[in-house]
Amino acid sequence: MIAGLFFAFIAGSLVGLQNIFNSKVNEHAGSWVTTTLVLGLGFLASLTLGLINDGRNLFIIHNMQIWCWFSGLIGVGVVVCLMNGIKLLGPTFAILLVMTSQLGFALLWDSLGWFGLVEVPFTLKQFIGVLVIMSGVLVFKLSERQKITRSKNRLIVKRSKKIIS
Amino acid sequence: MKGSLFALLGGALITLQGVANSRISQDIGTWQTATVTQFTGFIAALLILIFVRDRNWTKLKQVNPLYLSGGALGAFIIFSNITAIHHIGATLAISIVLIAQLCLTFIIDIKGWFGVLKQKMSLSQCIGIGLMIAGVVILRF
Structure with missing residues (x-):
């Protein structure tokens, strides 16, 4: 543990x-x-x-199944998805969704016991735990976004002051 | 909408990658898994690189060598991720990974390390990390 x-x-x-x-x-x-x-x-x-x-x-390398050779391609898929997600949504929202999805699928596959995972029965406690973690990610990421906008605004104010003076 | 689909699929693939790697390492060793999967990933990325126009090797010289060497961390990341999933399952492992990831980014932002724009600590970011830790406690106990 x-x-x-x-x-x-x-x-x-x-x-x-x-x-x-x-x-x-x-x-x-x-x-x-x-x-x-x-x-x-x-x-x-x-x-x-x-x-x-x-x-x-x-x-x-004995007893490795053929599909294992292709698992490296998943990483390339990740790059494509993240690149496009960030381009379309901006980094904050894209990463917020990526992280939420990561947690959601982890819970799903743990409960189904797929890919040789030890099956963890789906309980209300787990569901609530993951929801609380997701809300933590949400609060963190949204405040990050506010901060970025604020520091951008400050920069704009500074620049316009310079122009005026 | 399309952006959300990309982001959700991206997240699913990151988890899939961890889980698939930990499955493969049951058949072969953990270092073998890290070597094989990054090798196929590297070849695939190289093939794509040949076809895209956006490539400029010469500009790499302008980048601090420390940042260039970041890729080598991948070996430790995959090894640790596989070991963690074996010990505590995907949900808990990924929850801790995300907490550590956000904590470190948070500290780097506050300290302004590695030339990132220095930012003030905000209460809501602390609350966010606190909520995540509370969620892990709920998961586990």
């Missing part, structure tokens, strides 16, 4: 950090150069760590 929470916390922090780094690369190089670079480096890092950890056994 504690180990699970620990690794989830590490994963989340790294995702937050990576998002910031990626957006910096994105500003200069565009989405697909960024995606290719990120996945390529992730591959090299996994390969290196895998070799350190498993040695040559890393290359012995």
Whole structure:
């Protein structure tokens, strides 16, 4: 239990950090150069760590089903969806929906016990827990949006003052 | 409407990715899973890159090498995500991932690290994170 929470916390922090780094690369190089670079480096890092950890056994891949080779394509699908979502909705609302959907599908697949997940029976408690988390995301993201608008307004005011004077 | 569909599908795919990776790692090792899935993802992205016009490798030189190396974090992210889903299931794992993600972004915004626009701490953002933690407590106990 504690180990699970620990690794989830590490994963989340790294995702937050990576998002910031990626957006910096994105500003200069565009989405697909960024995606290719990120996945390529992730591959090299996994390969290196895998070799350190498993040695040559890393290359012995038995009993892997064919579909597993295609699971990497899901990541590419994520990039396409996020790119278009953000373009059409703006970052705040897009990410708000992305996160809500992430939680909703996690609850769905946990309750169905799909993809080898240990089936967790769907209870009212779980439903309420996920709703409360979603409302937390909503409050967080909406206040972020207000802040951004406010700082933009401040900038506009500053600029117009300059122009007037 | 179309934007919402993209965003909802994107979220579903992120969860699917975590869950599928944790399924694959039951057959092969966790590092093998991280290596294989990022390899196929990389090849696919490379193929797309060949066909899109929006590419400019030379501009990469203007980016701080620290930011360029962010991709390497992917190895640790996938490893941690798989391990977390194995231990505590998808719902709880993803809830904690999101909390940690928003907390870190929040801290970076307040401190203005990595050249992001420094922002004041707002009460409603703290309330948002508080609500998320409360939700996890409800989930678990």
